[in-house]
Amino acid sequence: MTAPTYSAKDFRSDVKPVWCPGCGDYGVLASIAKAFADLELAPHQTSVVSGIGCSSRIPAYTNTYGFHSIHGRALAVGAGLKLARPDLTVLVAGGDGDGFSIGGNHFIHACRRNVDMTYVVMDNRVYGMTKGQPSPTTEADWDASAMAPPGGTGVTPFHPLAIALASGANFIARAFSGDINGTAALIAEGVRHPGFSFITVMSPCITFREEQRDWKTIVRPTGFPPTSDPAQAARRLMTDDGFNMGVLYRGNRDSFAKPRSTECTIADLDSEFAV
Amino acid sequence: MTAANMLVDAAAQAGYYALFSRSSGPQIRGGEAAALLRLSAEPITSVDDTFQILLAIDWLNVVRFAAELPLGPDSLILADPAAGEVPEILSRTGARIVDLPMKDLAQSIPGGRPNMIALGVVAALTGLGVEPVAEVLGKSLKKKHADAFEASLAAVRHGAETGQSLDAPCRSLPAPLPRHGGRWTISGNHAAGLGAIRGGIRFCAAYPITPATESLEYLSSALPKIGGVFVQAEDELASINMCIGASFGGDASITATAGPGLALMTEGLGLAVSSETPVVVLDVQRGGPSTGIPTKSEQSDLNIAIYGLHGDAPHLVLAPQSIGDCLFTTQWAVHLAEAMQAPCIVLSDQSLGQSRAVIDPAPASPFFANREIARTPAEGETFKRYALTNTGVSPMPIPGTPGCQYTADGLEHAESGTPSSQASDHSRQLDKRLRKLVLHDYGSHWASIEGEGEIAVITWGSCTGAAREAVNRARADGINAKLIAPRLLYPTLPEQMARALDGVSKILVVEQSHLGQFNRYLRGEYDLPVRPDLLSRPGPLPIRPGEIHARLLAMGK
Numbered sequence: 001m002t003a004p005t006y007s008a009k010d011f012r013s014d015v016k017p018v019w020c021p022g023c024g025d026y027g028v029l030a031s032i033a034k035a036f037a038d039l040e041l042a043p044h045q046t047s048v049v050s051g052i053g054c055s056s057r058i059p060a061y062t063n064t065y066g067f068h069s070i071h072g073r074a075l076a077v078g079a080g081l082k083l084a085r086p087d088l089t090v091l092v093a094g095g096d097g098d099g100f101s102i103g104g105n106h107f108i109h110a111c112r113r114n115v116d117m118t119y120v121v122m123d124n125r126v127y128g129m130t131k132g133q134p135s136p137t138t139e140a141d142w143d144a145s146a147m148a149p150p151g152g153t154g155v156t157p158f159h160p161l162a163i164a165l166a167s168g169a170n171f172i173a174r175a176f177s178g179d180i181n182g183t184a185a186l187i188a189e190g191v192r193h194p195g196f197s198f199i200t201v202m203s204p205c206i207t208f209r210e211e212q213r214d215w216k217t218i219v220r221p222t223g224f225p226p227t228s229d230p231a232q233a234a235r236r237l238m239t240d241d242g243f244n245m246g247v248l249y250r251g252n253r254d255s256f257a258k259p260r261s262t263e264c265t266i267a268d269l270d271s272e273f274a275v
Numbered sequence: 276m277t278a279a280n281m282l283v284d285a286a287a288q289a290g291y292y293a294l295f296s297r298s299s300g301p302q303i304r305g306g307e308a309a310a311l312l313r314l315s316a317e318p319i320t321s322v323d324d325t326f327q328i329l330l331a332i333d334w335l336n337v338v339r340f341a342a343e344l345p346l347g348p349d350s351l352i353l354a355d356p357a358a359g360e361v362p363e364i365l366s367r368t369g370a371r372i373v374d375l376p377m378k379d380l381a382q383s384i385p386g387g388r389p390n391m392i393a394l395g396v397v398a399a400l401t402g403l404g405v406e407p408v409a410e411v412l413g414k415s416l417k418k419k420h421a422d423a424f425e426a427s428l429a430a431v432r433h434g435a436e437t438g439q440s441l442d443a444p445c446r447s448l449p450a451p452l453p454r455h456g457g458r459w460t461i462s463g464n465h466a467a468g469l470g471a472i473r474g475g476i477r478f479c480a481a482y483p484i485t486p487a488t489e490s491l492e493y494l495s496s497a498l499p500k501i502g503g504v505f506v507q508a509e510d511e512l513a514s515i516n517m518c519i520g521a522s523f524g525g526d527a528s529i530t531a532t533a534g535p536g537l538a539l540m541t542e543g544l545g546l547a548v549s550s551e552t553p554v555v556v557l558d559v560q561r562g563g564p565s566t567g568i569p570t571k572s573e574q575s576d577l578n579i580a581i582y583g584l585h586g587d588a589p590h591l592v593l594a595p596q597s598i599g600d601c602l603f604t605t606q607w608a609v610h611l612a613e614a615m616q617a618p619c620i621v622l623s624d625q626s627l628g629q630s631r632a633v634i635d636p637a638p639a640s641p642f643f644a645n646r647e648i649a650r651t652p653a654e655g656e657t658f659k660r661y662a663l664t665n666t667g668v669s670p671m672p673i674p675g676t677p678g679c680q681y682t683a684d685g686l687e688h689a690e691s692g693t694p695s696s697q698a699s700d701h702s703r704q705l706d707k708r709l710r711k712l713v714l715h716d717y718g719s720h721w722a723s724i725e726g727e728g729e730i731a732v733i734t735w736g737s738c739t740g741a742a743r744e745a746v747n748r749a750r751a752d753g754i755n756a757k758l759i760a761p762r763l764l765y766p767t768l769p770e771q772m773a774r775a776l777d778g779v780s781k782i783l784v785v786e787q788s789h790l791g792q793f794n795r796y797l798r799g800e801y802d803l804p805v806r807p808d809l810l811s812r813p814g815p816l817p818i819r820p821g822e823i824h825a826r827l828l829a830m831g832k
Binding site for chain 1: 284287288457458459460461465469472473477478480497499500501502503504505506508509510512513514516517518519520521522523524525526528542543545546550633636672674675676677678679680681682683684685686692693694
């Protein structure tokens with residue numbers, strides 16, 4: 001008997017997303033489902049873990065073992081799950097505020113720890129759920145927000161890909177939510193790649209960042225073959241304009257795992273305290 | 276500290292019980308430190324009122340912890356004249372001062388050290404004798420460091436001879452009681468770690484913090500041997516959330532911390548409540564608030580443990596009552612958390628966690644992680660993770676089980692797990708999460724209830740031992756008092772408490788907090804027959820049996 005195969009539809013639930021019409025996150029949801037199906041995974045062997053924010057609503061829209069946790073902590077929940085259950089495919093998903101602001105420290109340490117899981121960040125450079133405040137990736141001069149001062153925050157945006165590289169992530173890619181097949185392929189490759197895979201997906205928020213509609217006309221495939229040389233990757237990341245799509249770094253570090261074997265009994269542990 | 280550890284081991288070897296707590300300053304290594312020991316032929320659960328012997332190697336910063344060294348006219352101060360005058364704060368107690376030139380005595384032995392001289396003197400004065408000390412020295416030094424062994428043993432013998440010749444009257448230990456089976460030497464932090472593993476814990480993620488670190492050191496070495504996983508997290512936010520992730524994956528999980536870490540974990544604990552994910556948090560309390568006094572004990576995390584979560588978030592709070600009970604209570608915590616799919620906070624403290632005692636081995640207990648597991652539903656049936664059951668507990672699937680996929684959520688949800696902001700879903704799920712805790716049968720372990728009388732001493736945690744000793748002393752004086760020490764602090768059990776308080780007309784509450792947190796909790800949560808008297812003060816000074824005894828005598832008049 002051959003194992004049943006699953007289509008992308010099998011990875012979707014029937015819960016209707018809270019997202020606005022036209023939100024880029026619909027494309028990412030479709031891409032994750034397609035990637036899992038393409039990888040010939042089974043829904044019950046996959047897990048999607050998230051924090052808080054528009055994009056973090058995603059687990060309930062999948063038919064996996066989801067965990068919609070708390071703001072900024074998705075990577076910790078995901079790491080705990082993967083370390084306890086290396087047999088599961090663990091994908092952590094969320095937004096730029098969740099991952100790079102409140103969750104920034106976990107992001108750095110997740111890259112450094114290199115647990116074998118995939119982190120998909122739907123970056124729209126704005127807090128959507130709270131109605132349009134600047135996020136860590138928002139341009140310094142963006143001021144179309146009730147909470148941003150005229151002329152913008154004046155604060156240099158966070159560079160997640162460079163931070164990921166410097167912190168030790170083992171796979172780094174950039175995708176565009178409008179390209180469902182391309183994004184699915186990058187996610188699938190990230191899942192297959194050992195260690196911590198980080199995929200930032202440019203996912204427009206057309207409600208608070210209408211100008212992001214133009215992204216679809218600007219994005220292009222990266223002109224370079226993927227590199228495993230961190231220095232070369234760093235140079236490319238620090239010089240590109242943010243619109244090059246594809247695999248930007250493919251490292252070869254071993255992933256962090258905790259092998260599990262039983263070497264002793266409780267009685268042995270007890271005996272350590274005997275007089 | 277080395278000499279004190281050897282003295283504990285020697286006492287254990289000779290068939291005595293011992294309690295060894297420590298007081299140390301903020302220095303990373305070295306600095307002032309006091310090893311506080313009580314030896315007895317009978318089991319010990321409390322510090323005593325005064326020390327019989329104060330042996331001072333030096334007087335470095337002694338003023339900082341002199342208050343933790345109660346002496347009386349019957350006490351002896353053995354001090355090296357080379358270290359200078361006995362500080363007035365100690366000499367004014369009326370204790371007898373005896374010169375003991377430890378440095379000179381040590382110099383007369385090749386390779387001899389003053390602490391080994393001191394060990395010999397104490398072994399002689401207490402009546403323990405040199406032999407058990409020699410045996411312990413042999414075990415720790417003989418094989419690898421033969422020279423050090425010979426030098427140490429010679430110094431101990433020299434110290435013992437000196438001790439015998441001193442004009443220093445001291446109450447000797449009675450003959451040890453016949454032993455039934457072996458004994459253990461263990462600290463509360465180790466006992467909690469072992470209890471966790473006995474209960475079924477197989478995952479721990481944690482961030483180092485004083486005074487919980489020994490628990491983590493223990494788990495980091497013991498868990499991998501038993502097929503478990505230990506991870507050092509980047510902070511306490513990650514610790515609790517990694518534990519939640521691992522528990523969601525099917526592993527019973529624990530983290531250990533102290534007050535500042537618990538404060539950071541409270542949002543995660545709320546997630547565990549809402550998503551119904553079992554997790555145990557061992558909080559080894561220290562002086563607070565903020566960084567407070569990291570190396571010293573206090574019972575001031577009660578409020579945050581019970582009331583610190585936002586929203587209506589019922590969960591479990593337990594407190595061990597002795598070093599040995601750290602094992603039982605933590606094991607029970609694992610069982611309760613898993614049975615009710617709820618977070619459980621275990622409130623230990625520095626005085627339990629970092630004290631080492633000789634105890635009778637912890638008996639096996641029947642409490643294990645035994646989560647109600649969901650299986651693949653029958654054809655045509657839909658799995659509902661948060662089904663409204665009579666017990667409030669709904670079966671939880673292990674990821675990987677076909678047909679039980681769901682999303683665990685901190686958002687309020689319907690029975691299926693789908694997010695819902697409907698009033699009816701909210702009230703039903705709140706009811707369910709409370710019901711499962713209230714309906715559980717906690718049995719007799721919920722509290723230690725001992726003795727009968729119109730006076731009740733109600734206390735908790737590490738104060739229980741001193742209260743028990745005080746109640747026993749009062750009984751010898753003809754005053755009948757009852758000890759009530761809840762091990763289960765939350766949820767409260769009104770019927771059981773009412774039964775325990777039946778016939779009680781006077782209450783003394785004993786606790787180690789400045790605000791009287793436990794007293795407020797008792798008065799807020801329980802119908803007490805009378806307004807309690809309160810014996811409460813902040814750490815680090817332990818509440819001693821004599822103080823409680825004195826209050827009982829006054830109440831019994």
